[in-house]
Amino acid sequence: MRKFTTYLVMVLVVMGLIGCAGPKPLPETSEGKIPSWFLNVPEDPNYLYGTGTGTSRDMSLAIDKASTDARAKIARTVEVRVMSMQKKFDQEVGIGDDAELLQMFTQATKVVTSTALSGSRVKQQDVQKDGNNWRGYVLMEYPIGAANQALLQQLKNNQNMYTRFRESQTFKDLESEVDKFEEWKKAQ
């Protein structure tokens, strides 16, 4: 009986010691080969960049998910840039008091931001096995000038807006940016 008690005490002590050792560390997991351009998105004054990632058992779908993710990010950035341009026009020309002009500008903004991202291209992409799935990484680029050009075209298309804005400094700046984009395109 005494032997059993000693044994029981020893078992309890060992169990206590194990308990005091704290939680068992989690096994290390592999991060995979995350492309460096995904973690450090490049910066270029002429381009907007968007990264995206997606997983699927189907490789094509993984890349498609990654591409749409990246393009949606670029589209959102374009929208923010166009809205900031609208603010500049508002400060200079005063769109706020004119309901018709505001509606026209909102329409132009919608066209520019939901319109074709022509020239958006996959700059880099990577596809890797991730367990039973494929994981796709995409770096998408879009020339900034293309968005400016689309906005300028929309402003010019509407005679009222064109007449109102063309003398403003913001319009001239926009035109100058678009000219620079044209030159840059030729040099590509």
Add this chain to the structure above:
Amino acid sequence: MAQEYPRWFLNPSDLPCQDIVAGYAKPSFHLDSSVNQAVLSGAETYVKYSNSHLTGGEAYWSTEAGVAWMGSEITLQYDSAAVAVTAVTLQPIDTVYSQDLVIVLLSKGHCELDKRSRKRVAIKDLDTPSWINSIPQDGRYLYAMGQAPKYYYEISSWIEAEERTLKSLAKSIGVEVQAMQKVSQAGQEIRHETYSVSLRDVQTVARWWDLNDGVFYVLLRMPKNVK
């Protein structure tokens, strides 16, 4: 023989010939049947690459649990009646046979292959090409890369990689993006992309098979001045 290809297959843009295309077929009991099939497949690719129109759309639902595919529809329109006519005008330049695949190089005009271009090279002996990591860019062409996993039939992998590259090329020409975010307790987003693009004079620049990851790559290009 497997995983060995002539240089013209891996780097067709290095050839001095214009208007070339590769056709694929599965090997059959009668070799000439496979070759005929490969010629027809090459003619179809030639017609598609010369002039086609790709329309489509796809939608995804992104939540914290991941991105779910909601649906897609892709239509490639080309003159299918021109395939048989084109097959007659294309001239076979070289043919490669393996256990899994028959490949025929076809040319619209005169094309003389040198010894180096015909030479079979094993993929494992070559370095991974740079375009796998960084898609080329120049003033004359739009480039796009696509890939496919290794399927039981090798031909399926090459064909899917080419189809995917064509779609990627179309999207780089113009794609309409609509994305709607909803943020409540959990964020979610619906993404929708549509495209309707004409493709002209598309050329195959290079092909690669990553033996480690089992991924097939194709690089295509299209002249920028084509509208």
